Amino acid sequence: xxxxxxxxxxxxxxxxxxxxxxxxxxxxxxxxxxxxxxxxxxxxxxxxxxxxxxxxxxxxxxxxxxxxxxxxxxxxxxxxxxxxxxxxxxxxxxxxxxxxxxxxxxxxxxxxxxxxxxxxxx
Numbered sequence: 361x362x363x364x365x366x367x368x369x370x371x372x373x374x375x376x377x378x379x380x381x382x383x384x385x386x387x388x389x390x391x392x393x394x395x396x397x398x399x400x401x402x403x404x405x406x407x408x409x410x411x412x413x414x415x416x417x418x419x420x421x422x423x424x425x426x427x428x429x430x431x432x433x434x435x436x437x438x439x440x441x442x443x444x445x446x447x448x449x450x451x452x453x454x455x456x457x458x459x460x461x462x463x464x465x466x467x468x469x470x471x472x473x474x475x476x477x478x479x480x481x482x
Contacts, residue, residue, distance in 0.1 A: 363462045364423035372426045385431040385450075392430075402448045403471040404432065404457065411465050412444045420462050427460045 362378075377384045380472055396413055416422060422434035430450045435442050458468035 363420060363423065363460075365419050371421075382421065385441050389430045389450050389452065394430075394450065394452055400448060400472045403469050404446050404448045404451060405467045405469065406444075406446075407467060408463075409444065411463055413442060415464065416461065416464050417442060417444070424457060424461065424466070427456050429454060429456070433457070 375382075388449070392406075406432075416424060421433050422433075425431075425435060430452045432447050432450050434445045436445055436449070453471075455468050457466040
């Protein structure tokens with residue numbers, strides 16, 4: 361409810377992780393000991409894939425690529441088109457996407473088999 365269109369703000373350029381106080385996403389996902397079978401059904405579902413492009417990307421500049429702590433969501437260019445990619449195998453089940461998506465368009469459901477993160481090293 362509080363997210364404003366990207367056109368009202370300047371883009372923030374964050375510094376690279378230093379490995380002391382800040383860490384890259386892949387290292388953090390590794391520490392979560394996340395385990396998902398590669399061929400299981402995706403537990404992160406879009407209610408309306410077109411809405412992700414017309415609103416999440418075009419209006420809000422793709423906030424899911426920044427609010428997800430595990431880097432699950434990304435916009436990639438394929439054949440000249442922006443394509444929304446969900447890397448569900450990296451999900452740490454924080455449910456931020458279920459809460460923070462500006463259109464409530466991402467639906468988080470429990471993964472098949474109860475898989476996910478195990479946090480002994482966090």
